[in-house]
Amino acid sequence: MRKADKHLVYLDNAAATPVDPRVLKAMYPYFSEVFANPSAVHQFGQKARRVVDGARESVSEILECGRREIVFTSGGTEGNNLFILGAAHAYKKNGQHIITTKIEHDSVLKPMMRLEAEGFEVTYLDVAENGLVKADSVKAALRDDTILISVMYANNEIGTIQPIAEIAEIIKKRRGKKEYPVFHADACQAAQYLNISVRKSGVDAMTLNGGKIYGPKGSGVLFIKEGVQCLPQILGGGQEYGMRSGTENAPAIVGFARALEIAQSERVAEVHRLVPLRNWLIEGVLRVIPKARLNGDKKMRLPNNANFSFYGIEGETILMKLDLCGIAASAGSACSAGIIGQSHVIGALGSPEEWTHSATRFSFGRGTTIKDVNFVLERLPQIIKELREISPFGVL
């Protein structure tokens, strides 16, 4: 294939989305025109302050929460770290037991491990074969000294949507009149396609990430319900109600707010557009490629996620062959700084090793068309066939 002919297909939207032109337009005046420090008392500063306040208002309306419950951060990783480390330390006096799942993002799991090293005890819940966390398993794991539960709203690798509201209900009942345990949900992958009202879900804290919803990288929000304790992790001038110091990044804040507005207002239409495309890919792959399997649940699944395993081969080589065809996909999480290996999420699903090494994620986005999906369906079967002929497992 000559380069000029190349049909480039970006199916890695769970790893990064481009900034929407409308978002970039909204951000633009705040780089060089209205640029002052929002904490400054002069008119230049006050103009910037109003811009940040406006964005906070907009985000709080979408989340159905108070403005003071919104903390602007530098992204999803910071948000998850802030709440997990901050809440654990704030409630340490009440207990040192934490519950999470085996399929969380590294920005949840790594802080958990640091807390374990400090003496906290962490229960990592198993998930079912389809990647779902059973609300009952949270119930069974709750103890009197449990202070924090963190369960992701939708999984970044296999797209599984967890029963967040049901889990929140169980925790609320158990809590009674106590202040703890508190419930955090990593909603970085959910904000584009699911309802993120915190009134509806009942979470006490929730992480959002601009870079996954067509907003700017380096932007995000941590929702912390009023009354929920959390110690700040970045200390200084006391911005963001003391929860996150550092000069407010007005363009990123405005961009995040605009991206969230667009994502949520176009959400239903986009879900209806993507679900048939996703199902077309899933059905096509499972029909055409022998010994292929869908990772994650078929129904409780993000509209933009398809993750497959192919018996007997390695994921990295699949990705490379796809890349040569101009198709960008991912092996599990792309967030792990270029490290390729078996995904801990796929590992937690309990399949035999011959299946787990080949997990390949296709994550759709606003630009994805039926043409793109058909291009994958045209190329992928041949790639798998060729790789099986040289499979290290020698099984096919």
Add this chain to the structure above:
Amino acid sequence: MRKADKHLVYLDNAAATPVDPRVLKAMYPYFSEVFANPSAVHQFGQKARRVVDGARESVSEILECGRREIVFTSGGTEGNNLFILGAAHAYKKNGQHIITTKIEHDSVLKPMMRLEAEGFEVTYLDVAENGLVKADSVKAALRDDTILISVMYANNEIGTIQPIAEIAEIIKKRRGKKEYPVFHADACQAAQYLNISVRKSGVDAMTLNGGKIYGPKGSGVLFIKEGVQCLPQILGGGQEYGMRSGTENAPAIVGFARALEIAQSERVAEVHRLVPLRNWLIEGVLRVIPKARLNGDKKMRLPNNANFSFYGIEGETILMKLDLCGIAASAGSACSAGIIGQSHVIGALGSPEEWTHSATRFSFGRGTTIKDVNFVLERLPQIIKELREISPFGVL
């Protein structure tokens, strides 16, 4: 004065600088075009990776350090927190004594206070009346269990330039063949006007901030010398050699690098342009306004900083009156989230209270002209005169 006539004079460049058009142009392609996750293995990701690598290369050349010694952060506050908390915890086994000064930024002082609460002992060095830290006072404070020293390169409020290289030399001698104590300098205000070669200064760690050097807010660099220990504070995918997790913010990283290139290449010319302007303001104010005083040293001072106290009046009202004239200045640090009160920096200079409440900072920038300075010289004397007539101190 009618609004249309209004001559707006922004003299708060130490609080925030606009993004330089050349910087914004450099960033632009990385919002929506080359946007993929730099950790992704496909060609889209690799393109983004090369961009981040290129920026790292450029910054390391300016700092005269290795590429792996550069950690991209979300700004100065994060950088200071990362090194102070991270190094203190890393060297805790060797000792729990830390040295800093009374005039550091809150993003240094607040982490120090958290460390004190954890059991560390912090010595806060006095400064002289001119705001200078004596290298000998560092020498005298060093103990066998000192693990960390943090002294800012140039002060954000009074512009004082500290003898960083001399302090580094003393620490190096004391350290001998041990790994500690390590020396950190907050260079957020220095990068625009001073030589920031780490080979020249001999620091072990240094914080830079994009938002103060005509780069984007939410960008920064922490230099950490090879072999110096520091525990990461934001954990997850392991980006930035494990020191700072979270998807690399390519536009911010590119913008930071471009801003630093421009700042350093235009540095000498800009210093020569600003010093006479600054001196013109300083001499004019001290000549025309009775009982006015320059805060900070006259010589060891940033080229863009003039900070005055006016006997017997309050700084906040000065700022408001200046603002009404269209002049943006600041009372001490604008970074403290809108809180106005006596600055801890001015307080540390040891003047009587009648002087300290009126500290007013004018910080120049690329756009500052002689016309701006003359406008201040035209308005400020009248403002001070009026305020003295209603002074709460009733002394003049």
